[in-house]
Amino acid sequence: MSKKSNETSYISARESRRISRENQKITKKLDKRLSRKHVPESEYLTQMKDPGNVVEFDNLHTYFFTDVGTVKAVDGVTFNVPVGKTVGIVGESGCGKSVTSLSLMQLVQRPNGQIVEGAIRLNLGGKAFDVAKMPIEAMQKVRGNVVSMIFQEPMTSLNPVFRIGYQLDEVIALHNPDMDEDEVKSRSIEAIKMVGIADAEGIYNRYPHELSGGMRQRIVIAMALACNPRLIIADEPTTALDVTIQAQILELLRDLKSRINASIMLITHDLGVIAEMADYVVVMYAGRVVEKGLASEVFLDPRHPYTIGLMESKPVINKKVDRLYSIPGAVPNPVNMPDYCYFRDRCEKCVERCQGKYPPEIHVSDTHIVSCWRYFDKGGAEE
Amino acid sequence: MSSTYENVVEVRNLCKYFPIRAGLFGRVVGQVHAVEDVSFSIKRGTTMGLVGESGCGKTTVGKTLLNLTPKTSGEVVFNGDTHLDQLKGRALRDFRPKIQLIFQDPYSSLSPRLPVGEIIGEAVREHHLVPENEFDAYVSRIMKACGLHDYQKDRYPHEFSGGQRQRICIARAIALNPDFIVCDEPVSALDVSIQAQIINLLEDLQKQFNLTYLFISHDLSVVQHISDTVGVMYLGNMVEFASKDEIFANPLHPYTQALFSAIPIPDPTVKMNRIILEGSIPSPANPPSGCKFHTRCRKCRGVCSQKVPRTLDMGNGHTVACHIYDPESGYGEE
Numbered sequence: 097m098s099k100k101s102n103e104t105s106y107i108s109a110r111e112s113r114r115i116s117r118e119n120q121k122i123t124k125k126l127d128k129r130l131s132r133k134h135v136p137e138s139e140y141l142t143q144m145k146d147p148g149n150v151v152e153f154d155n156l157h158t159y160f161f162t163d164v165g166t167v168k169a170v171d172g173v174t175f176n177v178p179v180g181k182t183v184g185i186v187g188e189s190g191c192g193k194s195v196t197s198l199s200l201m202q203l204v205q206r207p208n209g210q211i212v213e214g215a216i217r218l219n220l221g222g223k224a225f226d227v228a229k230m231p232i233e234a235m236q237k238v239r240g241n242v243v244s245m246i247f248q249e250p251m252t253s254l255n256p257v258f259r260i261g262y263q264l265d266e267v268i269a270l271h272n273p274d275m276d277e278d279e280v281k282s283r284s285i286e287a288i289k290m291v292g293i294a295d296a297e298g299i300y301n302r303y304p305h306e307l308s309g310g311m312r313q314r315i316v317i318a319m320a321l322a323c324n325p326r327l328i329i330a331d332e333p334t335t336a337l338d339v340t341i342q343a344q345i346l347e348l349l350r351d352l353k354s355r356i357n358a359s360i361m362l363i364t365h366d367l368g369v370i371a372e373m374a375d376y377v378v379v380m381y382a383g384r385v386v387e388k389g390l391a392s393e394v395f396l397d398p399r400h401p402y403t404i405g406l407m408e409s410k411p412v413i414n415k416k417v418d419r420l421y422s423i424p425g426a427v428p429n430p431v432n433m434p435d436y437c438y439f440r441d442r443c444e445k446c447v448e449r450c451q452g453k454y455p456p457e458i459h460v461s462d463t464h465i466v467s468c469w470r471y472f473d474k475g476g477a478e479e
Numbered sequence: 480m481s482s483t484y485e486n487v488v489e490v491r492n493l494c495k496y497f498p499i500r501a502g503l504f505g506r507v508v509g510q511v512h513a514v515e516d517v518s519f520s521i522k523r524g525t526t527m528g529l530v531g532e533s534g535c536g537k538t539t540v541g542k543t544l545l546n547l548t549p550k551t552s553g554e555v556v557f558n559g560d561t562h563l564d565q566l567k568g569r570a571l572r573d574f575r576p577k578i579q580l581i582f583q584d585p586y587s588s589l590s591p592r593l594p595v596g597e598i599i600g601e602a603v604r605e606h607h608l609v610p611e612n613e614f615d616a617y618v619s620r621i622m623k624a625c626g627l628h629d630y631q632k633d634r635y636p637h638e639f640s641g642g643q644r645q646r647i648c649i650a651r652a653i654a655l656n657p658d659f660i661v662c663d664e665p666v667s668a669l670d671v672s673i674q675a676q677i678i679n680l681l682e683d684l685q686k687q688f689n690l691t692y693l694f695i696s697h698d699l700s701v702v703q704h705i706s707d708t709v710g711v712m713y714l715g716n717m718v719e720f721a722s723k724d725e726i727f728a729n730p731l732h733p734y735t736q737a738l739f740s741a742i743p744i745p746d747p748t749v750k751m752n753r754i755i756l757e758g759s760i761p762s763p764a765n766p767p768s769g770c771k772f773h774t775r776c777r778k779c780r781g782v783c784s785q786k787v788p789r790t791l792d793m794g795n796g797h798t799v800a801c802h803i804y805d806p807e808s809g810y811g812e813e
Binding site: 188189308309310311338339340341342343344346347365366367368369370371372374391392395396405406407409410411412413414417419420421422423426 | 532533640642670671672673674675676678679682697699700701703704727737738739740741742743744745746747748749753755756759760
């Protein structure tokens, strides 16, 4: 039984209460900041590093203050989403890919979940906002308008008691208060047509339960497109769907992206979907970016042992292997993350340096960046 | 339980209809044809993959096979002579351990109130498979075979991760020393790296205990990896059945072709010639006439909406239900 106590992180009730009190202090302070009214714009106005990007994540830290300790769900994530491109984010469940996108929407479960450090610079054309500093009031004008989101489960993201039309109208009317009813309706129908539904007027008056999974996902996409967003976040848009429907939805997303010139942030654990859709790939592990680069670089020349392991552990059609590679062990406990490389304990390619602190970002090429000590000496210049 | 029969399970013309009830007295107003005229057999020590979209009846096949839902018509024969639906009382009880089931969701298929050792050992004790004094050692051995540790016996399911829970589910099935296991989407709720561990475990156990699997999944790449034979279902019908190598190299049915071409490949340099199916799967309560696939088929002609296609043997154990390959159907003359 001695092993048991080592493995799990049970804490006493007293300790838990103490943590809880401390958390409340921190979250209250952060929450107060967010819920202020009439904040001058200058406070969250910022400059994009590169005007060619829609979003720049800069050293983002999103923590969850739980009663067993602070969970660093996103722990120093830096990457960019260029205009008109698709960025794919891969990783296993719990690696922080969804929390990264929710941080951008300021939809992280408050008060426990908070952005504690870093910046998310959002390009609005003429100006740029720092989402990490934006109060809720200002965020409401951006959310669903400039940035919109497609969720995984199309059934739960539509309200079952309202007609499709009403739900679409709501989005459009909210962000365009000067439009009259007929204009809103025609715009809704236009949005439904855009996602490849032939009988748009008919669907406008239907309820969500009358539609199939693929159709519902189309409606959710139509809702996301309704206000001509600059960025669409698609969080596992096809995971709940069948392969044949998945092919339809991916085709639709690709087609729409080129038509409205929006960027897509595609979050998925399916490497196949990423390879097909993405221009850039970001691989996340335990709240950090371990590798990022052009899709061709990451897929054809993966460098990080985790990326390599992930690719080898997925069976690929028409490629025979006798035995699948499986990454040994499991993701470390998110409450006490080690100070060395998070992947070290599961890594089979450790070098001496891995005993040291977390590896820095190492440039393999101009666009290909990897966080692994193995490439420290080999030509890669440290950032 | 002799193991002389080559086929562990033989399914002939299996049908399963669910009644649609309406009105105050629950009058039957229609039938959902969940499984219609499905036949296949699985050889000892092999794996048959069953693929298809959701709602095509693949899970119902698995359940009907184990008589968890009684079949409407047809035959299911285990080990050459056992008809599960004719067994009663003692005989049924004695046969049950031979056929086991692993479910999709390891979170809802384990009792949260029982320690893991008890979950795995409960049925073993119930069926008196091992003497009482060897019980503990037996459970430990099974746990070890499934990659679990001895000291985890007293823990409860909530203390385990998804992958480990699925190992517990597998251990529970293996503990009864079964011949045949129905794996109903055992890896689709798991992460990629955990998926690989579970697939490897299933393969190791198959070699070790000479198990036979029916592997139900919608993930074609997993099915291709693990299966020896593959059956493709569409709206309750088995549209194509063949050995793995045959079906992936030479898919004949237009649905199989579309299904295979829809799989995303993790290589950005591969540009696929994708067949995109229009629309979605029709309602099984009101299926299309003739060939059920004709509403979405690219190669549909007049005959397809009128006549139900026969199941044709194309040689090498490759069967397909499509008018294109039937010289008598009149498809070629149109």
